[in-house]
Amino acid sequence: MKRILTFLLLASFAVIISCNNSGSTNNTASESAEDNSLQKVKDAGKLVLGLDDTFAPMGFRDENGEVVGFDIDLAKEVASRLGVTLEIKPIEWSSSILSLNKGDVDVLWNGVTINDARKQQINFSKPYLNNRxxxxxxxxxxxINSKDDLAGKVLGVQVGSNDEALTADPASKNAKEIRRYDVNVNAFLDLQAKRIDAVIIDEVAAQYYISEKKAPFVVVDNSPLTEELYGVGFRKSDEKLLAEVxxxxxxxxxxxKAAEISQKWFAKDIVLK
Structure with missing residues (x-):
C-alpha cells in the first residue's frame, strides 16, 4: 500500500511539473512572437531606411554626395515625429526585400511600387503617391508612339524594380530583347548611345532625369504600361511600426507638411490624400 501511495504521489508531481513547464514554454513562445517593432526603433533611436541611392527624385546623391530626395524628406519628418533620427542605408535594389527581411534595414522607402508579388513577401503602408x-x-x-510599337525593339529596365511590371505586360512579349540594369542611369546612357530603343521607368524618375540632365529624351504620351502606387515596405512581422508610420x-x-515637401520636389502637391 505504501508503494502504491508513493507511486501515485510521484506521478501526480510529475504531471504538475509537466503542466507548469508546458505553460512556461507557451508563454515564452507568445512573448517571442510579440511585435516590438515600434519600440525597437525607439530604443535604437533611429529608423534605418533602405534605398537605391540613384533613384532621383525619390532618393539620390546630390553634387556633394549627400542623399536627398522627396522620399528622404518625407522619411526624415516621419522619423522626427517618431522621436528618432533617420539613418539612410544604400542597398542593392535587386535584393532589397532580402535586406529588409534579414533585418539590415527597418523600411524600404524609395518609390517602392506596391504589387502582388511584393505583397507576398512584405507589407506596405497606405499608398502615398500615384505613379505610372x-x-x-x-x-x-x-x-515608338505607343506600347504597341515596342515590338521588335530592345528595351532597358531596372532589375528588381520595374522589370516585373514590364514582363507582366503583354506588350513586352514581342520585344526583341529586354536588358536589365542595376541603376536607371546606365539604361539612359545606353539609350543616348542608341544601344537600346527605349527605357521603361517610373514617370516621376523619367521627368526628373530629363529635366535635370537636359537629356534628349521624351516620355511617350498617353501610353503608360501601368498605373502604379508607391508605398513604404515593412517586414510582415512589423505591424506596429507600420501602423505608426x-x-x-x-x-x-x-x-x-506632406504637401510642402511635394511642392519642393514637384512644384505641385501630388501626394495621395
Missing part, C-alpha cells in the same frame, strides 16, 4: 510606368525614347525617334503620414497630409 512609362516609355522613354530618344527625342528624334519617330518609330501610417498614422504619422496621415497627420502630415492633414497639417500640410
Amino acid at each position: 510606368l512609362v516609355i522613354v525614347k530618344a527625342i528624334d525617334d519617330a518609330a 501610417d498614422r504619422i503620414l496621415d497627420e502630415m497630409k492633414a497639417d500640410g
Whole structure:
C-alpha cells in the first residue's frame, strides 16, 4: 500500500511539473512572437531606411554626395515625429526585400511600387503617391508612339524594380530583347548611345532625369504600361511600426507638411490624400 501511495504521489508531481513547464514554454513562445517593432526603433533611436541611392527624385546623391530626395524628406519628418533620427542605408535594389527581411534595414522607402508579388513577401503602408510606368525614347525617334510599337525593339529596365511590371505586360512579349540594369542611369546612357530603343521607368524618375540632365529624351504620351502606387515596405512581422508610420503620414497630409515637401520636389502637391 505504501508503494502504491508513493507511486501515485510521484506521478501526480510529475504531471504538475509537466503542466507548469508546458505553460512556461507557451508563454515564452507568445512573448517571442510579440511585435516590438515600434519600440525597437525607439530604443535604437533611429529608423534605418533602405534605398537605391540613384533613384532621383525619390532618393539620390546630390553634387556633394549627400542623399536627398522627396522620399528622404518625407522619411526624415516621419522619423522626427517618431522621436528618432533617420539613418539612410544604400542597398542593392535587386535584393532589397532580402535586406529588409534579414533585418539590415527597418523600411524600404524609395518609390517602392506596391504589387502582388511584393505583397507576398512584405507589407506596405497606405499608398502615398500615384505613379505610372512609362516609355522613354530618344527625342528624334519617330518609330515608338505607343506600347504597341515596342515590338521588335530592345528595351532597358531596372532589375528588381520595374522589370516585373514590364514582363507582366503583354506588350513586352514581342520585344526583341529586354536588358536589365542595376541603376536607371546606365539604361539612359545606353539609350543616348542608341544601344537600346527605349527605357521603361517610373514617370516621376523619367521627368526628373530629363529635366535635370537636359537629356534628349521624351516620355511617350498617353501610353503608360501601368498605373502604379508607391508605398513604404515593412517586414510582415512589423505591424506596429507600420501602423505608426501610417498614422504619422496621415497627420502630415492633414497639417500640410506632406504637401510642402511635394511642392519642393514637384512644384505641385501630388501626394495621395
